[in-house]
Amino acid sequence: MAEVLGKANLFPTCSYSQEKNLEGGACLIPKKISGFCLEKNKFSSLKLKSLASRSDFNCQRVVFLEKKNMNKRRFSQVPIKAQIQTGLISRGQKWWEKGLQSNMKEVTSAQDLVDSLLNAGDKLVVVDFFSPGCGGCKALHPKICQFAEMNPDVQFLQVNYEEHKSMCYSLNVHVLPFFRFYRGAQGRVCSFSCTNATIKKFKDALAKHTPDQCSLGPTKGLEEKELLALSANKDLPFDYTPKPVQPTPVPVHEETLVAKQVPSHSNTKLPLSVQTTSLTQRDSEEKTLVGAER
Template structure:
């Protein structure tokens, strides 16, 4: 095989020079290279020593490349880590993205019970309570849980007057907002009692209210939110209603009392005469 398997031997023109050069002689600062059994001299900046010319070997990866690859893999692994509020979620738990999403979710829920969970990622109480809320959601598949992240929706939470975390609001059908409170692991009984009280199914006797009108107006007034709300026009009174208002029923006059009869002597005489 004519592959370049060359063993080059460097020789310096010194008395103890390379003997393998043989009859080629010794030249100072030259390199004796043997290709396929023959020798040839080539100039080299090296002074003395031996040099082997052969197939190129792969060098190990530099430490910088290894360190960078390890760092990238670590970043990827940390990026895939779930946040604590994303763990243990049930099918009836959903995150709210906008104010319009919150209003539409309450309207579309109909007569079903909806619990809005306001939390903050940096709240230790929210973190500790989250697993229990997931357990309540698992045991109550007919109840819808909506999550509102304070760090992502600060402006909306301020408009709804939510400043304490964790904070919960219960909504249902035509009744609208049922209750609102804040609780932690130490006061979890508030949540249990509210869920037991408002969980039974009830039929609404009117249109679905969703958010209170004051809440809707506050969201509309917030310029940071893309939310619009149009108040329903007030119904004008009809002609019949106007007639009833203008001409109400007049009160009846009392019956005049009968005249009193004197018991004097003259009256007795008239009575005896038949007058």
């Protein structure tokens, strides 16, 4: 029985363990077991019998380790950050990515911010400057999402301060959370910083500038000085050509008055008016009468 067991089960098991070692795995069966030798036809039947009596598998071949288990072991040794970057582990949503509405958008560049403001038309646009490490920004985010849901006609733009520091410096944004409101031809209508404690500022500004308005001119967006500051920033891939300065038109009646003015250095004497001449003659006549009476 021991001879049959050795030929049928023992050597295939050993060859399987050798294949596992070649594949990079590990076999739980040691190369040398006390009681018998792995060489063919060289083992002790007595000790093998005692070993078989202690086994619960009745001398059947059992595979303890599969190759996929080794892959899992190697996978666990990869850093978590690398697994997230390569997509092996699904990345959870960040707090500023939760609760976003269809009218909320994250700005990707300075050009994207400028284009989003210009393409908004007469809509009210709220630019939200936030930072992932700002506790006030995190606490205020759910309420901003609620306002966006209640005002679907208002466009909300999110600017991540950590990703766009240079752009924020050019726009003079140095405190967070910070908000700027833009509307059509008026351009920027208000700007302020608020938290949960001063959320009334945001509510009042939203109620004041949300009603429908009709702009008589083109959408303004960022101010001229802000556009120049962005284009002057070498860290930003943004180009802007200043608008040519046009002379202020002078009304026609003002031009007429200016042409009739007499220079101060002129020697031209103005003629005396008729009223002034008559008064002088009257005074001389009165003096003549007074002399005659004497």
